[in-house]
Amino acid sequence: MNYPVIVDVTLRQGIADPEGATIERALPALGFTGVTHMRAGKSFRMDIEAPDEASALEKATALAERLLSNPVIENATARSGTKG
Amino acid sequence: MNYPVIVDVTLRQGIADPEGATIERALPALGFTGVTHMRAGKSFRMDIEAPDEASALEKATALAERLLSNPVIENATARSGTKG
Amino acid sequence: MKHIGVVVFPGSNCEYDALAAMGVLGAQADFIWHSETDISGYDGVILPGGFAHGDYLRPGALARFSPVMTAVAEFANSGGAVLGICNGFQVLTEAGLLPGALQKNRGLTFLCQPTTLIVESTKSVLTRGATIGQELIVPINHFSGAYTCDDATYRALEENDQIALRYKENPNGSRGDIAGVANVGGNVVGLMPHPERAMSNLLGGADGRVLLEGFVNAPVGAR
Amino acid sequence: MSSAPESLHRALGLTDSELDDIRSVLGRDPNHLELALYGVMWSEHCSYKSSRMHLRRLPTEAPHVLVGPGENAGVIDAGDGIAVAIRIESHNHPSAIEPYQGAATGVGGILRDVFTMGARPLAVMDPLFFGELKDARQRWLVEGVVSGISGYGNSVGVPTIGGELTFDECYSSNPLVNVLCAGALPTERLVLGVASGLGNLAVLLGSSTGRDGIGGVSVLASAGFSGEDGAESLDDAKRPSVQVGDPYEEKRLIEACLELLDRGYVVGIQDLGGAGIVCATSETAARGGVGMDVDVTAIPLREEGMQPFEIMTSESQERMLAIITPENWPAVEELCEKWEVRASIIGHVVEPSVDQHGNRVGMLRVRRGFGGEILAEVPASSLADEAPLYDRPRRRPANLDAIRADDPTHDEPVGTPNEDLLEMLIDPAWVYRQYDSQLFLNTVVGPGRDAALLRLAGPGLPFSERGIALSTDSNPRWCALDPRVGTALTVAESVANLACVGATAKAVVNCLNFGNPEHPEVMWQLSESIDGMAEGCNALGLPVIGGNVSLYNESGGNDIDPTPVVGLLGVVDSLIAPPPGWAWREGDSLVLVGKRTASGPEAFPLGGTRWATNRGRRGGMVPDFDGSTLVPTFEFVAAEIAAICAGKTSDVTAVHDVGGGGLAGALAEMVSSNGIGADVPELQGHGELFSEFPGRFVMATNDLAAFRERCAKAGVDALDLGRAGGSTLTIGSSINLSVDQIEHRRRTALEDALASVD
Numbered sequence A, B: 001m002n003y004p005v006i007v008d009v010t011l012r013q014g015i016a017d018p019e020g021a022t023i024e025r026a027l028p029a030l031g032f033t034g035v036t037h038m039r040a041g042k043s044f045r046m047d048i049e050a051p052d053e054a055s056a057l058e059k060a061t062a063l064a065e066r067l068l069s070n071p072v073i074e075n076a077t078a079r080s081g082t083k084g
Numbered sequence C: 001m002k003h004i005g006v007v008v009f010p011g012s013n014c015e016y017d018a019l020a021a022m023g024v025l026g027a028q029a030d031f032i033w034h035s036e037t038d039i040s041g042y043d044g045v046i047l048p049g050g051f052a053h054g055d056y057l058r059p060g061a062l063a064r065f066s067p068v069m070t071a072v073a074e075f076a077n078s079g080g081a082v083l084g085i086c087n088g089f090q091v092l093t094e095a096g097l098l099p100g101a102l103q104k105n106r107g108l109t110f111l112c113q114p115t116t117l118i119v120e121s122t123k124s125v126l127t128r129g130a131t132i133g134q135e136l137i138v139p140i141n142h143f144s145g146a147y148t149c150d151d152a153t154y155r156a157l158e159e160n161d162q163i164a165l166r167y168k169e170n171p172n173g174s175r176g177d178i179a180g181v182a183n184v185g186g187n188v189v190g191l192m193p194h195p196e197r198a199m200s201n202l203l204g205g206a207d208g209r210v211l212l213e214g215f216v217n218a219p220v221g222a223r
Numbered sequence D: 001m002s003s004a005p006e007s008l009h010r011a012l013g014l015t016d017s018e019l020d021d022i023r024s025v026l027g028r029d030p031n032h033l034e035l036a037l038y039g040v041m042w043s044e045h046c047s048y049k050s051s052r053m054h055l056r057r058l059p060t061e062a063p064h065v066l067v068g069p070g071e072n073a074g075v076i077d078a079g080d081g082i083a084v085a086i087r088i089e090s091h092n093h094p095s096a097i098e099p100y101q102g103a104a105t106g107v108g109g110i111l112r113d114v115f116t117m118g119a120r121p122l123a124v125m126d127p128l129f130f131g132e133l134k135d136a137r138q139r140w141l142v143e144g145v146v147s148g149i150s151g152y153g154n155s156v157g158v159p160t161i162g163g164e165l166t167f168d169e170c171y172s173s174n175p176l177v178n179v180l181c182a183g184a185l186p187t188e189r190l191v192l193g194v195a196s197g198l199g200n201l202a203v204l205l206g207s208s209t210g211r212d213g214i215g216g217v218s219v220l221a222s223a224g225f226s227g228e229d230g231a232e233s234l235d236d237a238k239r240p241s242v243q244v245g246d247p248y249e250e251k252r253l254i255e256a257c258l259e260l261l262d263r264g265y266v267v268g269i270q271d272l273g274g275a276g277i278v279c280a281t282s283e284t285a286a287r288g289g290v291g292m293d294v295d296v297t298a299i300p301l302r303e304e305g306m307q308p309f310e311i312m313t314s315e316s317q318e319r320m321l322a323i324i325t326p327e328n329w330p331a332v333e334e335l336c337e338k339w340e341v342r343a344s345i346i347g348h349v350v351e352p353s354v355d356q357h358g359n360r361v362g363m364l365r366v367r368r369g370f371g372g373e374i375l376a377e378v379p380a381s382s383l384a385d386e387a388p389l390y391d392r393p394r395r396r397p398a399n400l401d402a403i404r405a406d407d408p409t410h411d412e413p414v415g416t417p418n419e420d421l422l423e424m425l426i427d428p429a430w431v432y433r434q435y436d437s438q439l440f441l442n443t444v445v446g447p448g449r450d451a452a453l454l455r456l457a458g459p460g461l462p463f464s465e466r467g468i469a470l471s472t473d474s475n476p477r478w479c480a481l482d483p484r485v486g487t488a489l490t491v492a493e494s495v496a497n498l499a500c501v502g503a504t505a506k507a508v509v510n511c512l513n514f515g516n517p518e519h520p521e522v523m524w525q526l527s528e529s530i531d532g533m534a535e536g537c538n539a540l541g542l543p544v545i546g547g548n549v550s551l552y553n554e555s556g557g558n559d560i561d562p563t564p565v566v567g568l569l570g571v572v573d574s575l576i577a578p579p580p581g582w583a584w585r586e587g588d589s590l591v592l593v594g595k596r597t598a599s600g601p602e603a604f605p606l607g608g609t610r611w612a613t614n615r616g617r618r619g620g621m622v623p624d625f626d627g628s629t630l631v632p633t634f635e636f637v638a639a640e641i642a643a644i645c646a647g648k649t650s651d652v653t654a655v656h657d658v659g660g661g662g663l664a665g666a667l668a669e670m671v672s673s674n675g676i677g678a679d680v681p682e683l684q685g686h687g688e689l690f691s692e693f694p695g696r697f698v699m700a701t702n703d704l705a706a707f708r709e710r711c712a713k714a715g716v717d718a719l720d721l722g723r724a725g726g727s728t729l730t731i732g733s734s735i736n737l738s739v740d741q742i743e744h745r746r747r748t749a750l751e752d753a754l755a756s757v758d
């Protein structure tokens, strides 16, 4: 079976996020107020062939940690996506 | 109140995704097989001040469409995040 | 003497180069800081290369909200000559003044190298002095230079003769080998290669001259 | 002020005797915060405590030197009212852990060192050293480091115009990422990092301060990696040291600082690098002989709950400290607002105190609020300049004689010379294509040639017809065999590179990358290498105007080969036409200029060459350094090419120095640059094909007689090397390769290696 999986990669706490900070700084001028703690992250959507969903997620987690993120600055988590 | 919100930005269907394709091509060599349809996307986490969650999400959707994505190539959706 | 404005966003970095090129061509050129709202008095406007607002979010995404862009849009809509080079091209697409979008290069790396361009149309203010089929060697310097658009837009570009320049050998995965496009009127044009870097044999070639000369000497639009 | 617990100093990287030194400076026990300040400022990285006594042996003076070692960057007078600032630094350990950000923040740091002097950064170079690419981790490092330099350098808007790329097993666990920056300024605008003027304000510019890089200098840069697998074994405790670069912030900071200087609003300015605010405030105060009161509550923070020691030692990137008069504050604030650069008054310049001996001592006081509680109070100069000096034990490696005796010079060739030659050709274009090398319209010769050559021009500079040339060089294989001679030869190699673009060498900066200084063999290598650099520089008439020492480049107890990197700055007096480059024309005569054979016992030594290394032979002897033959050769070549740059007609059509890959390598590189082959008569075996000693140039001319006459007049040897033409490179009976084969191999070697799968 093929299971849709999403891997979210976010910056670890305490790691500076210049992109998020720059976007946040720009918002008031665009008329968006009351937005704080903006953090930019990445996501990867994929289909994973596995006997069941749990092992698909396991595979995705390994992939997330080994390839899609650098654990020194990033956290990566896998969740199941929706078909489509 | 401040509501945590996540905006997911993905490439529109039919738009080439060289990043996703490159990762997918590299996978077998690293021992990951059975991974297909890899698509790279972005996510933005933020806190939005609003009277209730629904209006926070509404504000996030406007932000997502006006700024966080380029509708020529991307789709954007807002969902509520978890506190923390 | 023509008077050209070079828009400077925080993070722009080719503004001095654009200014120098204008000087070589005998035009008077001045910087326009991005917070300016009045750009009257210019015969043409250049959005130079660089990383406006750090290119954060997407190249051009934050810059298009800079106050000056409202004035640039008005200038463009009234027929004024507007040229976006590299990052400036990205800003113009984000602002909706040119169709399409620019995505990361196919190889996912920044590319700084000479490219050979083929002039596809002489309808734009940039290519009006060149001849169709003319080959020009002009360097590229970008990470997100792959021109992207949907099928309908691409057809429209071809039908309206909006494709100004194509690469002879596609370096970045650009749709249809597109290096530069114009709006329907031909007065707004954007390209990823840097003609201002090809203005002198001391620096490796002067093929950019025919492009920028055409731009500087474009008849002043109905404004 | 409560005093610190007994063992805290060790956790902060201070030894017991260093704690005693601190006690005697203060005349009391230090408190926790004071100890933390000493911990970072007396770290190897900040204090040069193991190397300082040796560095004093370098020549540092010449009439054109405006600023020598000791400041943020060295500065020379380049003529026409323009001064050039230059500095090189390492970012080795951060890059091993997070290659993208490690390299990116390395670029950010070196730029700040240069614009601190009032110079606009105009060029970056990046000497890089990795393990062999057959290892997947090395490929990850290479891709990360190169994209980090590309991502930061391109975005901040400074062209990267050259560097180095070396692969060797010894860097597998400890890659080296050095970055050099050169910038220019109107000579009269030169500023130094000095705080003076009682009542003046210390203003922090740029990013807010977070917990990033706390203890970076003491933990990351002043200790080795413990495990076999280098950075992979790094424990979690060291991880928060990773910093993220923000080139957009830096770009605005550059523009704001240069404008502040232009307008004369600034008395002194200093970048924040290693050791953050404590370093910048104590150094500026110490240089000015004044005291400084710093208010920790005035520093904008990015994170909540930060302790004073974290605030004072954080290495958050993209920050500068400006000393201004109070009257200028409103103007400074307004200018910074325009550039969207945050500016906060964090310190006051105060009267020095008088100590028990009646001496005036500028104190660094950390307070909670101006005039508020004093959290720390120490003499600024004791932090900045009075770290202990160590004469660490030195020992010549016991196995050095055996290694030298294992000389490959007389090895029988195993493969054919054709194969040997192809194997050593590699064009680093995959790397430098990722760098914007053309910004500012100055780049006459970009990356990929012998040296980079730029017009000496930039925003705000007076007009000049001059050019500047830059090169970085290293030869760790030679330096492993003989660090003294190897380093001297590296200097020579660098001067040769500059001669190829017509430049006269003016000043050296160096980055000394070595292993663990607590290993006596490493200290011996360092000391020998410094002597070699002094010898090379003296012979070639060059001052050393700055540098950086990176120690503890080791992993699992194994030190890297000694890797002194030489950065060389030269000047071309008139640059109105490009130098000839490598591309000869059909029918040109080829000449080997310079002494045909090496100085020393072997005519064509192969120790330390690519040829030997490629067959796993790492022993042997290096050639001697002989300044008396090098100087006239370099001067002759530089003058020949300078004439062309000045617009004179010349019969010389191409030039390239003989370096890595030897004479055969040089010829192959020239062939591949223009697609025209050459027919060269038989040389003296594979020794002459592949020996790499410097002082030789391949030059092409379309008037052999005239050219030979000029060589003779200059007293420089000239050996006929045959003719350019055709579509093959033939060297006697040993080399016969098509131009296409050579070109293809050079172009694809690196990309193929990066794409390989293990």
Ligand SMILES: Nc1ncnc2c1ncn2[C@@H]1O[C@H](COP(=O)(O)OP(=O)(O)O)[C@@H](O)[C@H]1O
Binding pocket: D045, D046, D047, D048, D055, D058, D068, D069, D070, D071, D072, D073, D074, D113, D273, D274, D510, D511, D512, D544, D545, D546, D547, D548, D549
């Ligand atoms: N190998 C060296 N040769 C000459 N000067 C050196 C060397 N290493 C360091 N220096 C000089 O010592 C001074 C202090 O260096 P450093 O502490 O790295 O500066 P920063 O505080 O800017 O990081 C610099 O001016 C530098 O030029």
Ligand SMILES: [Mg+2]
Binding pocket: D071, D072, D113, D271, D273
């Ligand atoms: Mg410094």
